[in-house]
Amino acid sequence: MKTTIRLEELAQFILGIVLFSQLDYAWWWFPALILTPDIGAVGYLINTKVGAFTYNFFHHKAVAIAVGLCAFYLDNSLLILIGVILFSHAALDRIFGYGLKYPDSFKNTHLGDIGK
Numbered sequence: 001m002k003t004t005i006r007l008e009e010l011a012q013f014i015l016g017i018v019l020f021s022q023l024d025y026a027w028w029w030f031p032a033l034i035l036t037p038d039i040g041a042v043g044y045l046i047n048t049k050v051g052a053f054t055y056n057f058f059h060h061k062a063v064a065i066a067v068g069l070c071a072f073y074l075d076n077s078l079l080i081l082i083g084v085i086l087f088s089h090a091a092l093d094r095i096f097g098y099g100l101k102y103p104d105s106f107k108n109t110h111l112g113d114i115g116k
Helices: 002-021 029-033 036-045 048-059 061-074 077-095
Strands: 105-109
Touching (some): 002 029, 002 077, 036 048, 048 077, 048 105
16 A cells, blocks of 8 residues: 555656646756755644644645645746645655654654654
């Protein structure tokens, strides 16, 4: 099952690259920005509950899709870029087993424990 999930996430990451390629940004913006959603992990400096909330907010695909759809409706290319980066990053993280976090530990995710 893990292989199937990773393949699905890989397909979504490729979709993110295709969507990015339709925007009017230089190609190097994608690799330069792809790790920016990890800013959500800063919440772990407070405690695991806040960290899980902030991390999950920046890594939830529904948030990314909502930002992208609102941006598309508003015809705002910067917000579309943000939505694409959020979506692509979430898919990339899940390829490597980093899922949405439970509030008890950074390593406890909806995909199972990180590293197992």
